[in-house]
Amino acid sequence: MLSRRHLLISALAAPAVLKYGIGSAQAATTLKISHQFPGGTIDKGDFRDRLCRKFADEISKRSGGELVGEVYPGSSLIKTNAQFSAMRKGALDLSLYPMPYAGGEVPETNIGLMPGLVSTYEQGLSWKTKPVGKALTDFLADKGIVLVTWVWQAGGVASRSKALLSPDDAKGLKVRGGSREMDMVLQQAGAAVLSVPSNEIYAAMQTGACDAGITSSTSLISFRLEEVAKHLTSGADASYWFMLEPLMMSKAIFDKLPKNHQDIILSVGAELEAFGKQGAQADDIEVAKVYEKAGAKVDKLDAATVEKWAVIARDTAWKDYSKKTATCANLLKLATDAA
Incomplete structure (x- = not known):
């Protein structure tokens, strides 16, 4: 017989949980968003946690509540180094994850922290629309990962x-x-x-x-x-x-969503890139203080x-x-x- 604790753990780890609103025939898809950083609120705290909360808030608004995001800071859902593998397997929906942490599993991801390669935020963010960005995006998709928001940090x-x-x-x-x-x-x-x-x-x-x-x-x-x-x-x-720390999503989970939900996720993700750049640059100045x-x-x-x-x-x-x-x-x- 399964213990109550085992059942609770299993429920916590299950991705893309369906919820039904009162009086609604439409299922709400709950996406669990994990990261290793300290938690806060949508307005205060580590900008990476705030970005995840803004993402969750906005996909809910644009989908009319059909998409729900739940943020799990401080590696409280899944241990830090296990998050990339969990997304690839479809056991975790999304994570704001330092890409080179996956280097032991997928060595190509170490391009996300190659010393001396990226020297400005503009250069790093320009990858998205250049051949390097397409090559990286396609490669990660083959490995089961969708890049949702490009975030670079000095x-x-x-x-x-x-x-x-x-x-x-x-x-x-x-x-x-x-x-x-x-x-x-x-x-x-x-x-x-x-x-x-x-x-x-x-x-x-x-x-x-x-x-x-x-x-x-x-x-x-x-x-x-x-x-x-x-x-x-x-x-x-x-x-x-300069490290690439994007908001990533499990391709297995992404591919199961209807196209209108996929479009919402990608458009909200892209719009948050300006917030990510602003947050990183503000902290570059704040850290000295x-x-x-x-x-x-x-x-x-x-x-x-x-x-x-x-x-x-x-x-x-x-x-x-x-x-x-x-x-x-x-x-x-x-x-x-x-x-």
Whole structure:
């Protein structure tokens, strides 16, 4: 006999639950939206959580309540690293998910954090309408993923003991880079690397397992890393670290929806890209204020320092990535053509 707890867990994990409104013959499709970031409200908190809530609110309005979105922040529904695989299997409807987290399962996704490749928000967001965007979108669709909202984020570094500004500063440090390719660059610079999702950086720095964490400006704020850091390297003016963190959807779930619902999802997703860019850029500025208030020393990256990192990246991570698969090589070529 199934236990009550097992039944509850099964009910929680079930995607695309149908609900019937009172006096309505039309079933409402409930889409569960998962992410690893702190929860808030539609007006306050981490912009990535707010984007998910805005998405849920808007698809409900436009569908007349036929589509309902439920947001599960803080990996409360499914553990962080399992979300991509769950979407591919149709066990999770949507997730705002850092694409390179899927690199162990699908190495091609590491194009979403290739150090030194994307240098501005405009460049990253331009991928969507260029050959690299079509190639990436088609590839992900073949893997069971639909890109709903393109979100790019610049990154910076929170460090415990000394500033991590140039590659020379990395020697001897234990650093969380955020992707296999970033880790390769750090190792070439003399660092040891730690592979954890951004919601685990705080604990790693607090215990001393990690000396410095590279992550998005928003995560540097939302995960309160200023509490365990004495230095911040800001990417507000320039950065070698741009991560693609899109709102993704299970293609298996998407394909089961009627076309009018699919159209609503894609149109709302596209319209939220401006909000995502605005939120990321606002946090690039806000992060310095947060860390200065906490007593940390703040340094800014400049173009010359970014190029030092890019030189290492092109000679290590880029070469390694392009040799992985023919798709990797094509994505990298198309991305460099789009620069």
